[in-house]
Amino acid sequence: xxxxxxxxxxxxxxxxxxxYRRSVGAVLGRFFTGLRERKLVGTRTRAGRVLVxxxxxxxxxxxxxxxxxxxxxxxxxxxxxxxxxxxxxxxxPRPFAWALIRLDGADTAMLHVVDAGSExxxxxxxxxxxxxxAQTVGEIRDIECFEPETGR
Amino acid sequence: xxxxxxxxxxxxxxxxxxxxxxxxxQARFLDEISRGRIIGQRCPQxxxxxxxxxxxxxxxxxxxxxxxxxxxxxxxxxxxxxRVPSENIHLKxxxxxxxxxxxxxxxxxxxxxxxxxxxxxxxxxxxxxVWAPRAEWGPTFANIRHFRPTGEPDVAFEKxxxxx
Amino acid sequence: xxxxxxxxxxxxxxxxxxRRRSEVEMLMPVIAQAIERSGIQKAQIGFTCSGSSDYIAxxxxxxxxxxxxxxxxxxxxxxxxxxxGAWALYEAWVKIQCGQADSALVFAFGRASTGTxxxxxxxxxxxxxxxxxxADAVSLAALQARALLDARLxxxxxxxxxxxxxxxxxxxNPFAQLKGDFEVEKILAEPYLISPxxxxxxxxxxxxxxxxxxxxxxxxxxxxxRPAFIRGIDHRIEPHQPGFRDLTVSPSTQLAGxxxxxxxxxxxxxxxHAPFTHQELILRRALALPASVAINPSGxxxxxxxxxxxxxxxxxxxxxxxxxxxxxxxxxxxxxGHCLQQNLVCVLEGE
Numbered sequence: 001x002x003x004x005x006x007x008x009x010x011x012x013x014x015x016x017x018x019x020y021r022r023s024v025g026a027v028l029g030r031f032f033t034g035l036r037e038r039k040l041v042g043t044r045t046r047a048g049r050v051l052v053x054x055x056x057x058x059x060x061x062x063x064x065x066x067x068x069x070x071x072x073x074x075x076x077x078x079x080x081x082x083x084x085x086x087x088x089x090x091x092x093p094r095p096f097a098w099a100l101i102r103l104d105g106a107d108t109a110m111l112h113v114v115d116a117g118s119e120x121x122x123x124x125x126x127x128x129x130x131x132x133x134a135q136t137v138g139e140i141r142d143i144e145c146f147e148p149e150t151g152r
Numbered sequence: 153x154x155x156x157x158x159x160x161x162x163x164x165x166x167x168x169x170x171x172x173x174x175x176x177x178q179a180r181f182l183d184e185i186s187r188g189r190i191i192g193q194r195c196p197q198x199x200x201x202x203x204x205x206x207x208x209x210x211x212x213x214x215x216x217x218x219x220x221x222x223x224x225x226x227x228x229x230x231x232x233x234x235r236v237p238s239e240n241i242h243l244k245x246x247x248x249x250x251x252x253x254x255x256x257x258x259x260x261x262x263x264x265x266x267x268x269x270x271x272x273x274x275x276x277x278x279x280x281x282v283w284a285p286r287a288e289w290g291p292t293f294a295n296i297r298h299f300r301p302t303g304e305p306d307v308a309f310e311k312x313x314x315x316x
Numbered sequence: 317x318x319x320x321x322x323x324x325x326x327x328x329x330x331x332x333x334x335r336r337r338s339e340v341e342m343l344m345p346v347i348a349q350a351i352e353r354s355g356i357q358k359a360q361i362g363f364t365c366s367g368s369s370d371y372i373a374x375x376x377x378x379x380x381x382x383x384x385x386x387x388x389x390x391x392x393x394x395x396x397x398x399x400x401g402a403w404a405l406y407e408a409w410v411k412i413q414c415g416q417a418d419s420a421l422v423f424a425f426g427r428a429s430t431g432t433x434x435x436x437x438x439x440x441x442x443x444x445x446x447x448x449x450x451a452d453a454v455s456l457a458a459l460q461a462r463a464l465l466d467a468r469l470x471x472x473x474x475x476x477x478x479x480x481x482x483x484x485x486x487x488x489n490p491f492a493q494l495k496g497d498f499e500v501e502k503i504l505a506e507p508y509l510i511s512p513x514x515x516x517x518x519x520x521x522x523x524x525x526x527x528x529x530x531x532x533x534x535x536x537x538x539x540x541x542r543p544a545f546i547r548g549i550d551h552r553i554e555p556h557q558p559g560f561r562d563l564t565v566s567p568s569t570q571l572a573g574x575x576x577x578x579x580x581x582x583x584x585x586x587x588x589h590a591p592f593t594h595q596e597l598i599l600r601r602a603l604a605l606p607a608s609v610a611i612n613p614s615g616x617x618x619x620x621x622x623x624x625x626x627x628x629x630x631x632x633x634x635x636x637x638x639x640x641x642x643x644x645x646x647x648x649x650x651x652x653g654h655c656l657q658q659n660l661v662c663v664l665e666g667e
Contacts (some may be wrong), residue, residue, distance in 0.1 A: 007175075007336060008183045009289045014172040014430070016374050019165040020443075026443055032159035049558070059555045074432040078565065079466065081458030082511035089435050091451040098455045098510075100559045109559030111446055111459075119511060124466050138159035140445050164443050170374035170431040172382045175334070176341045188426075213387020215344055228407065 027056045030068055036138035040072035041128070042106050052106040053140075074129040074149055075103035082119040092145060097122045101146060115145040174291075177207030178219050180219070183293035187281065192257050194218040200258035203294070222256035224281035224296070228308045231252050233270045243298060248273045252299055253315050258313055269301035276306035308311045319528030319533025320412050322639070322664065324353035324634035327526040330493040330620035332525035333429040335469035339378060342525045344386035347423055350527035354419075355539030358365055358387070361470030361529070362417025364394045365408045365596030366403030367424040368624045371436050380424065393417065399524065400424060402589075402650030402660050408530055409549055425625030433521055433623065440653060442556055454518060458510040458652040459595040460563040465512055466565045469601070472512060476500045479516040486615025493620040494520045519591040524622030526629045532548045544635035544646070544664040551632075551660035556653070563655050566602040572661040573603045573647075577605045581665075584643040585610040586651035587630035590652045596655060599649060609647075612638075627651065629660050636665040 022127040024032055027043060031054045032039040043054035051058075051065070059067050080099040086092060091113050099122075100109035115131070116122050128146035136142035174182055177193060181204045184191045192201045193216035197211035201220050202209065209216050231250035234241075241247065243266045250273065251260035265273050267282065279299035289295045326349035328334075328342055351358050369381045375381070379396045388394065394418075397403045399422025408420035428436075434452035441447040456591060463472045477500055486495035487563035502517045530536075536543035552575075553560050573579070586609050590596035596611065605611070612618075614633040617626045627650025637643035645665045652658040 006652065008180050009175050009179045009335065011171055011173045011174050013171040014374055016168040016170065016371075017166065019163055020376065021161050021163050022160050022443060024444065029159050030206060030629070031445075032162060035157060036156075057556075059560060061355070078559070079459050079463040081455055081462055081513075082508070083455065084508060084510070087435070087450075089438070089452065091449055098451060098459055101461060111449060111451060111558060113449065117246070124462070138450050139162045162444065162448075164448060164574045166439065168371070168374060168431060168436055171432055174338075174375070175337070176337050178338055207338055208344055209387065210384040210386060211389040212345070213344065213385055215341065292473070 025046045027054050032138040035142040038132045041043050042067050042071045044069045049107045051108050052116040072103035075101040077126050078109045080122050084127045162229045181205040186291040192220050194220050195260040203257040222254045226254035227250045228277040229312050264298040266298040278304035321536035322635040323531050323536050323546040324350050324529045326350040328524045329491050330522045330524040338438050340384045346527045354529035356419050360521050361419050361421050362418040363411045364474050365404040366396050367404035372623045373427040373430045399560045400624050418535050423527035424625035425629045427523045428521050428623045456511045457592045460655040461512050463563045464594050470597045476504050478593040482616050482618040486619035489614050492615040499608040517593040519617045519621035522620050522622045526625045544638035547661040547665045550575035553658040566598050566656050569602040569659040576661040576663045583609045586647040587634040589627045589630045
């Protein structure tokens with residue numbers, strides 16, 4: 001094939017594909033084990049701040065964090081963004097919202113998606129709850145998505 | 153909590169899609185090899201010929217434009233015997249991976265040596281390209297299947313030692 | 317502290333897609349120009365550092381291949397950061413501070429046209445809790461924009477004005493990719509891409525490269541008529557999880573700015589690495605830039621966003637008016653990660 005000025009070029013698809021198996025450690029391991037059981041877990045720092053997703057170390061002080069706290073299952077949307085035309089890499093095939101969700105009992109928000117049906121249903125401050133997959137394995141996508149707590 | 157094992161690991165699949173476009177010297181090289189010609193480029197400063205053509209002299213850091221066709225025959229400068237399988241390698245184990253200095257080039261490149269016993273391969277061995285059938289040629293180095301010994305006398309070490 | 321100055325800057329014309337040259341072929345003229353303009357012989361350059369990311373073009377060890385553009389014989393002292401070249405410049409600055417070099421060549425490149433950049437950038441997310449969701453760069457930026465709008469710290473109109481101003485100013489920049497006159501009302505009428513971001517709020521996809529030579533003060537004064545002295549340079553990073561941060565402010569930029577001495581004498585201009593319109597508003601506030609400071613006279617990343625080189629280009633574009641005698645004091649900012657997670661501030665001044 002020729003480029004605009006007649007110089008030859010060749011194109012070919014180039015796929016970079018790999019699957020890593022990552023050890024998760026004790027803290028994230030507890031989080032993922034909780035997800036497998038359809039439970040949400042955070043970590044509490046010495047200052048009493050509850051972090052979700054859980055952290056091995058307090059981001060403010062660097063101290064290790066070892067106390068686990070049940071959080072959620074519902075929470076509050078602290079910010080959101082509406083995807084009008086999802087890509088193949090997005091977690092839902094229909095328009096949806098990304099959201100930062102502060103689960104009840106947590107002091108931080110976690111990223112996930114809200115299957116609100118339409119952009120007009122999204123509001124910062126709205127309450128959402130998780131919709132779990134039929135089969136859970138211990139990963140963040142055991143939560144298929146969140147949905148408005150008041151139902152669709 | 154259930155009695156099941158705690159989660160110890162997760163699998164994170166990754167897939168990124170790119171469209172790679174060979175341009176400039178790379179494209180020229182692929183275009184020529186699709187016609188059975190191997191080309192390099194000569195550096196205007198140090199005068200060395202680099203194969204495959206790469207648009208730059210790594211020694212001088214200047215663009216290379218002068219195209220030089222090199223032979224499809226050359227000399228094994230160094231080699232190793234591979235005993236572990238690898239995808240896309242058509243030779244049976246064990247096979248020889250070698251650096252081949254084509255006649256006319258100043259740097260060797262990686263290629264396989266076949267059609268002989270691994271014990272026959274040595275530094276200085278003269279080899280020639282074994283091409284795929286012409287009908288299968290495309291813009292790819294895979295047009296050359298591997299190299300085979302030619303039977304010519306070996307090249308003396310002094311003649312290729314600076315290309316190691 | 318040794319004095320260190322920018323003595324030259326060169327860049328490629330920024331393109332949507334580089335069709336004719338490989339990365340090495342793109343880099344050679346830029347590196348040659350930066351060295352030639354520096355007044356320092358190539359063989360005298362004490363250290364070379366580059367910034368790039370293999371994931372951008374999908375080529376493992378692309379940065380090793382790029383060394384072909386340097387003519388690294390006899391062997392040179394060389395390093396690389398898998399980051400924007402602004403951080404390569406920081407490493408080179410440290411090298412000179414340590415007395416291990418008196419001059420350095422810094423370069424950066426990115427060929428994003430080969431992949432799907434917003435998806436590629438998902439790979440910089442935490443692999444346990446974020447990347448598996450497939451959140452792309454635009455989606456995360458949109459979350460930050462919504463937070464800013466909710467906090468009434470910005471309006472969509474103000475964001476559109478940033479876009480219009482940037483692309484209009486880019487008309488004067490022969491290297492800029494996306495330039496022209498747009499109207500705020502017209503672009504606000506266009507549909508959202510990922511609400512609340514519209515296409516104009518996002519940077520273009522760009523292929524390009526940039527290079528800068530820095531030198532210790534005594535060398536800079538000998539080779540350069542008007543060196544742009546780095547009066548301060550600092551970088552800071554915030555937690556990775558977007559939900560752990562207040563996305564409406566940039567404390568890392570504020571702190572880096574303070575440490576770099578941004579407040580002080582008045583600035584003539586600031587080149588801010590804000591790939592999204594709303595981020596310029598956050599950065600202006602974090603750096604407390606008065607209205608008198610021209611922001612991104614080059615057009616900034618909204619006019620050309622060569623991945624891994626855009627931050628280095630901000631330093632170059634801030635230095636250039638000083639080198640040319642048009643300005644006295646300038647600020648350059650560079651960012652990495654999603655939603656302004658990590659920020660570098662560099663303050664430049666002529667004598």
